[in-house]
Amino acid sequence: xxxxxVERVAKSFGDKVAVKDVNLTIKDREFMVLLGPSGCGKTTxxxxxxxxxxxxxxxxxxxxxxxxxxxxGQRNISMVFQSYAIFPHMTVRDxxxxxxxxxxxxxxxxxxxxxxxxxxxxxxxxxxxRPSAMSGGQRQRVAVARAIAMQAKVLLMDEPLSNLDAxxxxxxxxxxxxxxxxxxxxxxxxxxxxxxxxxxxxRVAVMRDGEIQQCDAPNTVYESxxxxxxxxxxxxxxxxxxxxxxKRSNGQTAVEVAKHEFSLTPETQSLxxxxxxxxVTLGIRAENMETLLQPTPETVAVNVEVVEPLxxxxxxxxxxxxxxxKVSTHPTLEVATDxxxxxxxxxxxxxxxxxxxxxxxxxx
Amino acid sequence: xxxxYPMYEGFVxxxxxxxxxLPIRESPTxxxxxxxxxxxxxxxxxxxxxxxxxxxxxxxxxxxxxWFQVEGTGVDGSLLRGWVTEARIRVxxxxxxxxxxxxxxxxxxxxxxDPLTKIHAEPNETSSVVGQLEQRATVTIxxxxxxxxxxxxxxxxxxxxxxxxxxxxxxxxxxxEDASRGWVSGATSGxxxxxxxxxxVDDRFFGPALRTTxxxxxxxxxxxxxxxxxxxxxxxxxxxxxxxxxxxFALPIGMSDLAAGILFFSIFTGNGLLNSALDGLGIIDGPFxxxxxxxxxxxLVAIVAAEVWRATSIMMVIIVAGLQAIPDETLEAAELxxxxxxxxxxxxxxxxxxxxxxxxxxxxxxxxxxxFAVVVAxxxxxxxxxxxxxxxxxxxxxxxxxxxxxxxxxxxxxxVASAVFYLRSVRSEAEVRPT
Numbered sequence: 041x042x043x044x045x046v047e048r049v050a051k052s053f054g055d056k057v058a059v060k061d062v063n064l065t066i067k068d069r070e071f072m073v074l075l076g077p078s079g080c081g082k083t084t085x086x087x088x089x090x091x092x093x094x095x096x097x098x099x100x101x102x103x104x105x106x107x108x109x110x111x112x113g114q115r116n117i118s119m120v121f122q123s124y125a126i127f128p129h130m131t132v133r134d135x136x137x138x139x140x141x142x143x144x145x146x147x148x149x150x151x152x153x154x155x156x157x158x159x160x161x162x163x164x165x166x167x168x169x170r171p172s173a174m175s176g177g178q179r180q181r182v183a184v185a186r187a188i189a190m191q192a193k194v195l196l197m198d199e200p201l202s203n204l205d206a207x208x209x210x211x212x213x214x215x216x217x218x219x220x221x222x223x224x225x226x227x228x229x230x231x232x233x234x235x236x237x238x239x240x241x242x243r244v245a246v247m248r249d250g251e252i253q254q255c256d257a258p259n260t261v262y263e264s265x266x267x268x269x270x271x272x273x274x275x276x277x278x279x280x281x282x283x284x285x286x287k288r289s290n291g292q293t294a295v296e297v298a299k300h301e302f303s304l305t306p307e308t309q310s311l312x313x314x315x316x317x318x319x320v321t322l323g324i325r326a327e328n329m330e331t332l333l334q335p336t337p338e339t340v341a342v343n344v345e346v347v348e349p350l351x352x353x354x355x356x357x358x359x360x361x362x363x364x365x366k367v368s369t370h371p372t373l374e375v376a377t378d379x380x381x382x383x384x385x386x387x388x389x390x391x392x393x394x395x396x397x398x399x400x401x402x403x404x
Numbered sequence: 405x406x407x408x409y410p411m412y413e414g415f416v417x418x419x420x421x422x423x424x425x426l427p428i429r430e431s432p433t434x435x436x437x438x439x440x441x442x443x444x445x446x447x448x449x450x451x452x453x454x455x456x457x458x459x460x461x462x463x464x465x466x467x468x469x470x471w472f473q474v475e476g477t478g479v480d481g482s483l484l485r486g487w488v489t490e491a492r493i494r495v496x497x498x499x500x501x502x503x504x505x506x507x508x509x510x511x512x513x514x515x516x517x518d519p520l521t522k523i524h525a526e527p528n529e530t531s532s533v534v535g536q537l538e539q540r541a542t543v544t545i546x547x548x549x550x551x552x553x554x555x556x557x558x559x560x561x562x563x564x565x566x567x568x569x570x571x572x573x574x575x576x577x578x579x580x581e582d583a584s585r586g587w588v589s590g591a592t593s594g595x596x597x598x599x600x601x602x603x604x605v606d607d608r609f610f611g612p613a614l615r616t617t618x619x620x621x622x623x624x625x626x627x628x629x630x631x632x633x634x635x636x637x638x639x640x641x642x643x644x645x646x647x648x649x650x651x652x653f654a655l656p657i658g659m660s661d662l663a664a665g666i667l668f669f670s671i672f673t674g675n676g677l678l679n680s681a682l683d684g685l686g687i688i689d690g691p692f693x694x695x696x697x698x699x700x701x702x703x704l705v706a707i708v709a710a711e712v713w714r715a716t717s718i719m720m721v722i723i724v725a726g727l728q729a730i731p732d733e734t735l736e737a738a739e740l741x742x743x744x745x746x747x748x749x750x751x752x753x754x755x756x757x758x759x760x761x762x763x764x765x766x767x768x769x770x771x772x773x774x775x776f777a778v779v780v781a782x783x784x785x786x787x788x789x790x791x792x793x794x795x796x797x798x799x800x801x802x803x804x805x806x807x808x809x810x811x812x813x814x815x816x817x818x819x820v821a822s823a824v825f826y827l828r829s830v831r832s833e834a835e836v837r838p839t
Contacts, residue, residue: 113742125737139741
């Protein structure tokens with residue numbers, strides 16, 4: 041069992057607060073991704089878990105054992121570094137076996153584990169070479185093999201794919217996912233690449249300014265962001281946001297956006313009614329709107345500004361009442377610039393956001 | 405060129421003797437073809453003499469002839485003007501300053517002697533004869549010239565007896581009273597020689613100087629390497645007061661070696677700091693003389709202390725630079741994979757520092773081979789001596805540039821040898837090329 045418990049952990053560098061009061065529980069053998077823009081504190085949090093750079097406050101436990109004040113070598117963890125941090129003066133074999141040797145594992149076991157790890161990463165033929173003459177992809181494999189050979193309960197990865205070129209990154213992403221499925225370790229994976237996060241993680245913790253904004257399964261994070269930041273950070277294109285005015289009359293509440301009145305579902309009625317002020321923000325993803333050529337009572341008329349055919353879909357930039365929206369449509373729908381289209385906003389796809397807190401009011 | 409020429413010049417000074425041989429010539433002029441070259445001291449038989457152009461007016465051994473330009477009536481009654489040696493003229497009239505104005509031709513004495521005296525166009529015996537004068541003829545002296553005597557010499561000792569006879573100017577010869585024998589006393593022509601190197605090796609200070617230099621090397625370098633590594637690791641550990649350590653460690657670089665020597669002299673001297681401290685603690689009664697000819701061991705201790713104090717930080721700076729080139733993540737990875745501090749130093753830091761350590765060792769060894777001012781300040785340069793000091797002694801005290809140069813070249817040779825030794829024994833390029 042290697043559940044990771046992060047309790048009220050804080051860390052600052054001088055005046056700059058990197059992580060503030062973060063609470064996070066990572067279940068045994070879970071693949072947790074820490075996702076966020078650069079400077080959000082995700083690497084600092086990972087390093088706090090690793091023990092590289094002591095947390096200023098809070099408590100960290102791994103497998104029920106408090107490791108807050110333990111050096112990294114005693115936390116039963118292993119790690120893949122962003123720069124790989126391979127020891128340049130050692131052969132690949134010695135690199136992979138380094139941790140085992142330091143932990144006084146007996147020689148025959150070390151040899152066996154090195155060979156297993158090398159086989160898993162297809163670097164058997166590199167074992168007796170030095171890293172200086174290797175490509176980035178090969179070094180990356182050595183770094184992963186070194187981490188896996190430890191057979192630690194916790195595997196930490198700090199942007200392991202960020203130094204690879206695009207094609208290799210795609211290939212390694214799938215391979216890592218396959219590989220880590222077979223490794224019995226709780227994994228914490230730091231990345232700023234949302235595709236990596238969504239495709240690999242069991243859960244994704246989205247971070248911003250040292251705080252975790254949302255920690256959920258990839259689909260949930262994508263479909264039901266808890267706030268405006270998560271909606272705008274995840275997804276390509278990001279979620280659309282439209283400012284609306286609340287109309288309260290006779291106990292009935294509606295929202296007017298771009299001169300169109302949206303009726304509300306029973307769950308959201310009271311929430312929006314109780315909002316202070318008259319403003320509310322509508323959030324919706326590009327692929328969740330229905331595009332029609334003919335108007336219906338539920339549709340909003342929009343003017344097409346840009347058409348971007350992307351193969352699997354056409355991405356339209358449309359304008360309505362001074363707002364701009366990104367709408368994705370089926371590639372077979374023929375649309376021209378300056379054409380008028382009619383868009384329907386399905387009520388269950390709309391996320392209403394409190395404009396003062398930026399939190400999503402209700403997620404189905 | 406700027407870098408090579410002085411080295412070439414030093415090499416030439418060591419192996420080439422500028423003034424080893426005297427060329428002797430076919431005819432008694434500098435333009436005469438050289439028939440042989442004779443080393444200094446060659447014994448000679450002298451067979452003839454001529455007055456000729458002046459070659460070396462300042463020499464102690466210079467022998468000169470005076471020649472007069474005279475005017476008079478020749479044997480054939482015509483008016484003659486030409487040069488004749490002073491030996492043939494008796495001066496009868498001088499001006500106030502002693503310049504000869506007029507005289508008569510001396511008569512020749514002895515049987516069968518030519519009664520006439522030849523007058524030459526130029527002031528030397530090989531120039532053409534313009535006419536002859538009767539003995540006792542009156543002449544006016546219009547000019548006088550001083551000429552150097554050249555001797556026709558034949559090597560007379562066994563070693564050079566085969567050499568041909570030829571002419572040499574008197575200034576390079578020492579001749580006997582009757583000018584029948586002599587030897588070569590000066591030379592103008594060079595030859596390659598090992599005699600300066602021989603003289604260096606035979607010098608009574610050479611052995612002690614070499615021994616002391618190497619002993620200091622063996623005593624100083626390991627201490628400094630360990631100290632410099634420790635200091636660099638302290639600075640790299642990023643603990644509090646870190647930059648304070650750096651300044652304290654690095655400050656001695658700013659002091660000249662002579663000043664450092666004098667400083668340690670003042671510590672070790674009779675009423676210096678060390679004696680005061682030991683006396684104050686009651687360890688000794690009265691001052692102990694550390695720096696005397698009877699206590700060369702203590703002088704060595706003082707030299708080692710001064711050198712360690714002064715020059716360890718040079719190694720430290722190089723090693724700190726090497727440490728900073730090791731990426732933080734590499735050390736973190738080692739820590740994360742369970743290496744404690746000493747294991748990190750042993751398995752990661754030291755192997756990655758190899759190139760820096762190599763540079764530091766080479767540089768420091770070369771500097772240690774040149775150790776000079778500290779030794780002179782602490783020992784006066786006689787009781788304990790080192791190679792650089794001998795080079796200076798040969799140059800400054802004994803005025804022997806060639807032997808001084810031989811010492812300098814010997815130090816260079818040791819430096820190159822030590823650099824090659826380090827490069828081979830700490831072979832590392834392939835292993836630690838940074839990734």
